[in-house]
Amino acid sequence: MYSVRPDEQAAIKKNAAEINATVTTVAHDFTPADISSLKGADVLCLAQHGAIGTAEDYAKLAAIGIKHIALRITGYDIIDLKAAQANGIKVTNVPAYSPRSVGEMTLTHAMVLLRHLNESKARMLQGDFSWGGLEADEIHTLTVGIIGVGKIGSAVARLFDALGATIIANDPIHRPELSDILTYVDKDTLLKTADIVTVHTPLDDTTHHLIDADAFAKMKNTAIFLNCARGPISDTGALINALETKQIAAAGIDSIEDENGIFGDNLKGQDVPNPRLLKLLQMPNVSVSPHMAFYTKPAVENMVAIAFHDADVIAQGQISEHEVTA
Known part of the structure; x- marks a missing residue:
């Protein structure tokens, strides 16, 4: 082993x-x-x-x-x-x-970003305890779009449904047991409609860079993008550009391209060989965890x-x- x-x-x-x-x-x-x-x-x-x-x-x-x-x-x-x-x-x-473990991490990233916890912490460290710009939406008013509704995606759907969100999903397999909590739509409709877009597909040739520049361009400029699946499902460069140009509002990631040798390791005092990860870590509207959704x-x-x-x-x-x- x-x-x-x-x-x-x-x-x-x-x-x-x-x-x-x-x-x-x-x-x-x-x-x-x-x-x-x-x-x-x-x-x-x-x-x-x-x-x-x-x-x-x-x-x-x-x-x-x-x-x-x-x-x-x-x-x-x-x-x-x-x-x-x-x-x-x-x-x-x-x-x-444990689909629930990844589902709960997905919800955690969503809550951190919705409630602007990163931004408020950064302000407080500077002595600013004001509320301006931190007003949040509540999950029950939002539409959550799930791409990939297998065991993990299903767990995510049930968690958000329990909080009152409207759930839409895209998956070639339609699960009848989820018919009471979600509506299946095509990918473009999901990207254009969802307030939160979260991916839960396996990584293979068909899902590599499934979320690319074109996909980010279709999202609302108020949308939150979440990837608690595998890093290469989303194009990291395109994600950074979408955040910098305000095509989307925020992102939560548990996995990123070229994470091998970084996530799961202690690199304290060493250079982190992934400049795009370092850039994302500096963004107040980005929530990052080191591939520990399963943990x-x-x-x-x-x-x-x-x-x-x-x-x-x-x-x-x-x-x-x-x-x-x-």
Whole structure:
């Protein structure tokens, strides 16, 4: 198991005992240089955002005995699924470790921005405790547009609905169980109508820069944009331009392009190698969290438990419901 954090150790020990598995944990991200150390292992368990290697590396993994790559995260864009499949390696992910955790972070960013908490804090640090310019809307008066209404998007919809918002959504799959709380619309209508636009799609070739300059230009100039999914779903340069030119009012992000090696790490006293992130951090109308929307106790426990369950299922020759294929 790679990229293992201290907070995962208890869950790892518990789940390993339940399926009688021998586990070796490593703190750093997996790289091809680690392949030789995997001799004797059947499963490679990962939780990272950097690609794991080339097609040749997958052949090496298979040759050394790896039969299954178990991701204890949702995103599987780091995996070359065709290479894994060609080498007989099963791949699983954790699609629903805790939709509520990401949903609550999405709501948190929305509230911080709606109530101008960043701006008011910056003023107070300068001794300005006045109210001018800080008047806020209330969520029940707003329309929230959700792009991607899977398990996480559904949780987001239910949270905003509980606060009285009007919910519109865009997704190729229409879920009948949500018919009482949202209305499906096309993407352009959502972008033009919503007061809050939030994305909850997976990251793949079809969603890379799904929110680009054209999308930002269609949003209201009072709109708030939220990305608690994956950074490259939105074009960071276009986002900064939309904020600087007041095409949109504010943004909340939990993930950003080129975050690998930054979010999740302690870089205190070091240069942060992402100038666009630094620019966003300086903007009072931007709320940033370091890809920690998932990071709750229930989510951590579930991510480990589901990864171990999938390893056990596949080891027994069965098919995991979480298997992803090319």
